Amino acid sequence: MSNPQSNGINLSEYPLIQNSFSQNSVNPAPEVFEDDDEELDLRQISKVIRRRGWLMLGVGLAVTFLVGSRLMSRPPMYQEKFQLLVQPPGTDMSNPLAGIQSLTAGLNLGKDVSYYDTQIQILLSNKLLLPIVDQVNQEFLQDKTNREYFQGDDPLKIFDLDFLLRNLKVGQSKDTQILEVSFQDKDPKLVEFVLRALSNAYLAYTLEDQNIKSAQQLSFVDKQIPAVKKQLADLQKQLQEFRLKTNFIDPQSQGSVISNSLVALNQGKQENEAQLNQSIALYNNLRQQLGIGEQEAIALSALTESPRYMGLLNQLREIDSKLAAASARYTDDNVIIQQLQAERENLLPLLSQETQIALKGLPIDSTQFQSKFVSPNSIRLNLTQQILVAANQVKEAKARQKSLAATEQQMRQYIKDFANASGRYAELTGEIEIGTRSLTSLLSAKQLLEVESAKQFIPWRLVSEIRTPQRPYSQLFRNLLLSLVAGIVAGAAVGLLAESLDRSFHTPEEITEETGVSVLGTIPYQPGMTDFKTKAFKIFDQKKSDWTGFMEAFSFLYTNLFFLRERRSCRSFVITSAIPGEGKSTNAFFLAESAAKIGQKVLLVDGDRYFPQQQRWSLLARVHGQEPEVPFEELPDDSDNQLVPSLMSQNLYVIKAAGKWFNPTELVSSKSLAMFIKQWEEEFDLILVDSPPLLGIADTKLLANQTDGVLLVVRLDKTSRDLTKEVLLELKMSNIPIWGIVANGAKNSNRRDYYYYNYYRKAKATNAQLARF
Known part of the structure; x- marks a missing residue:
């Protein structure tokens, strides 16, 4: 005995759809049963025919015989037809009237369907056929001279719309402009009467249809002209109000002015940028030469313009010179050196006081300049003045740069507003132009439609003579074909039904x-195997x-x-x-x-x-x-x-x-x-x-x-x-x-x-x- 859990082909590993004889897969696909009602392919159909062939053949022959007998027992039918020459309406492309096709699309006058198919459907419609039914019932079937249709005073024949549609055929002759209308019935007189009534109704329909189309087209144009005029007046009023509100006169000239202003603004920005860079370079160069900045230059300029400060500074330098000479001859304890030092110490407070007076009102610490300044000369004073000028030029250029940036921002906002206004202006003028063209086209179309309606209309023409049919037409081939088709369909249906009921x-x-x-x-x-006990020695x-x-x-x-x-x-x-x-x-x-x-x-x-x-x-x-x-x-x-x-x-x-x-x-x-x-x-x-x-x-x-x-x-x-x-x-x-x-x-x-x-x-x-x- 083998354990089913360990067997290599148990159903947990090999589901029902798994081919255990030909596959060695360990993890097969999950179990799937196809539905029994799936579509039959050709191979399955051939199998059904082989298994149910005799049943299908028997049922098919029986149905064919019954249907054929039924069809052959019908009385003879008479058929007659007439032909109509139907010319589809054409479009004169040299005529501006063709331009209003897009306008008449709203009336469904230009459907993309076959003209002849549409006309055939109209000819078979209730609107045209119901009057024919009434005419036949009133003028033909009620005529007591046609005694074959009466039993006493009661008519035998029921002529209604369904009967007319079953026996009436309307079709187009291949590759021609001719419509063929045929009717069949057991009575040849009724065939002729119905065809004459149909021909009169169809010819009258063409005249009525043309008049309706012309009236519809002219009515549409007359309704559109006032609407287009009103729309055009509203657009012109909107354009006038827009100009007054935005001071928008001519977008082309205003655009040129804006463009020139923007070019000048960009040029000024470039020039100011160059001047700013030049002033910054000069300032940095002078600062490097003098070793002072802008504030120090201002202080130096202010001190050199003070006579008392310059006098005290000269005295201090003179004492320093004497002190240096005495220091070379005497020691520090000498009375001369001590006297010179005392004089120097007395001058320093005066010099500091004068510095504070000279720099009063300036945001500068006066104490930081007392030990840095030397005796001024013309070159140093000139360079000091240049560094102050350069600093002022830098400030001026930066201020101009800021002003130009603000102007540019205002200019760009103006350009944006101008673009919006230009778009609205173009929209209004475009709509006005379209409305003007539409109004012109409608006025021209109205004139042309009036002329076109006055022209002579060519109606449909009857191109064949309507006569009383003399001989019934043969339906042998049709009856045989219908019988054969009915037998095939019945046999196939019975075979498929028997096959669907057989679940083996x-x-x-x-x-x-x-x-x-x-x-x-x-x-x-x-x-013999099924009843083997009774045929045990016969099967062999x-x-x-x-x-x-x-x-x-x-x-x-x-x-x-x-x-x-x-x-x-x-x-x-x-x-x-x-x-x-x-x-x-x-x-x-x-x-x-x-x-x-x-x-x-x-x-x-x-x-x-x-x-x-x-x-x-x-x-x-x-x-x-x-x-x-x-x-x-x-x-x-x-x-x-x-x-x-x-x-x-x-x-x-x-x-x-x-x-x-x-x-x-x-x-x-x-x-x-x-x-x-x-x-x-x-x-x-x-x-x-x-x-x-x-x-x-x-x-x-x-x-x-x-x-x-x-x-x-x-x-x-x-x-x-x-x-x-x-x-x-x-x-x-x-x-x-x-x-x-x-x-x-x-x-x-x-x-x-x-x-x-x-x-x-x-x-x-x-x-x-x-x-x-």
Whole structure:
């Protein structure tokens, strides 16, 4: 026994759409079932025809016959027609009237549709046909001279709008300007009367339609002219008020003035910038030469202009000279040196006092200049004056720069306001110009429309003569075609209905497409297998080729299963079906026999405790020509403690069903059966357990949980798709591996599963014929 949790192909890893035979993916896509009502493609339609062809053919022939008989029994019909020459209205492009097409678009006079299609719809409208119906009823059917339409004083014929539309046809002759109007009825006189009434109504319609169009166009223009005039007057008033409010006269001249002012402003900014840079450079140069700044220059200039300060400064310098000369001759204790020092000390307060007087009113600390100034000279005074001039020039240039920036800002705001005003001015003048042109066009259009309305209108013309039809027209081809179409439609509908009601699988491909599970083998239909007990010794009286093909299908099935289990290292399988009667027990026996014939040691376990299959298997073995070595009747019953395999034929062992071991309670609570299966896997190459159907019985899922997985048998043309999907879903929910599906009862002799055998049989027959020669 293998643990389903560890098995490599359990349904948790391989959902129902996973092809477990051809794919090795570990993480497949999630489960998806396509809807049954998806569109049929051509291949599916061909399958429906093959399966339901006789039903579709029978229904189609019956409907064709009934419809044809009905149509052929109708009385003869008379038909007549007349032709109208209809010339579509043209547009004279040299005429300014063409320019008002955009204006008349509001009246829907220029739709982008076919002119003739539009006229045909109008000719078939109630407005034109209802008067014809009244005229026919009043002037023709009420005429007592037409006695065939009366029974006593009551009219027999009902002529209404629906009757007229059913028998009236209006169409355009190909590549011409001619409309053909035809009418059919059993009475030729009525045909002529209706056609004459229609021709008169249609010709009158053209004249009325032209008059209405001309009146509509002229009315539209007359309504538009006052509106355009009022709109133009309002625009001119708005322009006048705008000029008075904004002093906006001529945008071109005002724009030139603004442009010149902006150029001059930019030029002044550039000149002031150059002068500012020049003054800053001169100031920095003079400051570097003198080693003083602007404030020091101001102080120096003020002190040099004070005579008393200059006198005291000269006295101080004279004392300093004497003190220097005396210091060279005397010591510091000498009376002369002390006297000179005393004089110097007396001058310093006077000099400081004079400095404060000279710098009074200036934001300068007078004490910081007393020890820095030297005796002034003309060059130093000149440079001092230049540095003051340069400082003043820098201040003046900066003030001018600030003023120019403010002026520029004002100028740009003015330009912005001017641009807004120019836009509004251009908008108003543009609207006035458009209104003027519109008014001129409308006035011209009115004159041209008045002239155009006065011109002669060319109406539609009747180009064929209306006569009383003499012969009924043949409807044979039409009736045959309608009958054939009705038969085809009815047959197809019945076939599709029968196919939609049939919920069974028909081909192995449908099983794979619907469920996503691989079909490991396709077993051909073998007559007599369903009622095998009554035809046990008759089914093999068929041709040898049919029986051999049947057995070859099981060899093909085991080959697929062999390669599949070799990759997965599995030996034990449960063979089951969704419902009874799908052939699971027969398939289990022949699959075991095919494996035994090629040398595999096979154990076939009868796990159906409700309907044991030992006698059926024994009968199959006898009829197939393989007498069991030990008849099933003589096989020992399984004891309460063990399950003993019994040899049925070469390499094939069987175990009879025992209620104890296959009871659901025993399968759930005990591990004994799992231990037996583990022992059998070591002894046998293949273990097949025939179990009850899945739906409604828990035995199969409990048995499958003890083995390596399930082989599901599906009988073609019988098993319901819904039941099969339900079974697969239950197995997936139970986490039971599904190894594949066996399609049983295939009636198509060209199945690919035994192509090789048919080819081999034909080749063998050919070689036998050649050997006789």
